[in-house]
Amino acid sequence: MAFVIATAIMIALPGPSVLLTVAHSISFGWKHAIFTVTGATMGIAAQLIIVTIGLSSLLSVVTDVFEWLRWAGAVYLVYLGIKQWKSAGDSMKVETTPISRVNLFVQGFVVTTFNPKSLIFIAAFLPQFIDAARPVGFQFSIIVPTFLFISFTVTSVWALVAGKARGFLQNSWALKPVLKAAGGVMIVAGFGLAMARRTN
Numbered sequence: 531m532a533f534v535i536a537t538a539i540m541i542a543l544p545g546p547s548v549l550l551t552v553a554h555s556i557s558f559g560w561k562h563a564i565f566t567v568t569g570a571t572m573g574i575a576a577q578l579i580i581v582t583i584g585l586s587s588l589l590s591v592v593t594d595v596f597e598w599l600r601w602a603g604a605v606y607l608v609y610l611g612i613k614q615w616k617s618a619g620d621s622m623k624v625e626t627t628p629i630s631r632v633n634l635f636v637q638g639f640v641v642t643t644f645n646p647k648s649l650i651f652i653a654a655f656l657p658q659f660i661d662a663a664r665p666v667g668f669q670f671s672i673i674v675p676t677f678l679f680i681s682f683t684v685t686s687v688w689a690l691v692a693g694k695a696r697g698f699l700q701n702s703w704a705l706k707p708v709l710k711a712a713g714g715v716m717i718v719a720g721f722g723l724a725m726a727r728r729t730n
Contacts, residue, residue, distance in 0.1 A: 532659070533673065534676065536659070537655075537676070537681075538680050538684055540651075541684040541685065542684050542687075542688070544688075545647075546641055546642070546647075546648070547570040547574075547638065547641060547645075547685065548685060548688050550570070550637060550641050551563050551566045551570065551638070551685055551689050552689070552692040554566045554629075554689075555688075555689045555690075555692035555693040555696070556692055556693070558629060559696075560689045560690045560693025560694070561693075562629075562631060563634070563693060564686060565632075565634040565635045565638070566635065566637060566689070567638065567685045567686050568638065568682070569634065569636060569637065569639035569640075570642040570681075570685060571638075571642075571678055571681050572638075572639050572643075573638065573640070573641070573642025573644075573645075573648075574642055574652070574681050575674075576643050577642070577648060577649045577652050578652060578677060580649065581649070581652050581653045582670050582674060584653070585653070585656065585660070585666070586667065586670070608717050608721060612717060656673065659673065660673075
């Protein structure tokens with residue numbers, strides 16, 4: 531349950547994939563933006579496979595390093611939150627020319643798959659919910675599909691909301707408080723995970 535709640539919150543925070551989805555929803559409508567969401571979800575799936583293989587290999591070699599990895603992940607989340615807060619005033623690019631649904635899918639996939647920050651974020655986030663003393667493969671068999679389902683669902687909600695509020699969100703200032711709040715949530719989450727590590 532903690533993983534589900536934390537994942538939903540983290541996915542809801544406006545990163546590159548979410549911002550791309552919002553931009554496409556504002557420009558072309560939420561039904562078209564769902565193809566962006568699908569592409570982004572497939573990109574996350576590719577990154578999850580990479581992270582899963584890497585973490586499984588790490589645990590098979592040295593378990594002690596895993597706890598340091600979780601500490602590093604918590605610190606990285608705080609860093610991302612601070613960066614998100616500072617960049618909240620940046621404008622979001624919104625396209626206006628017609629575009630095919632295949633193109634929307636490809637954009638979502640490429641932006642997500644080849645985003646190193648997203649890969650590092652997943653690598654920092656997942657270890658917080660892995661018990662190194664239990665079978666890792668079984669844990670990942672539950673975590674990965676759950677992560678993908680939540681990612682698709684939450685990002686689709688972003689697409690739907692943005693599509694319904696196209697006129698309002700076309701003003702970049704309207705997104706600024708949302709982005710700042712997202713940065714604040716990420717900072718709090720990072721500190722929360724760090725405190726959890728300290729009390730264990």
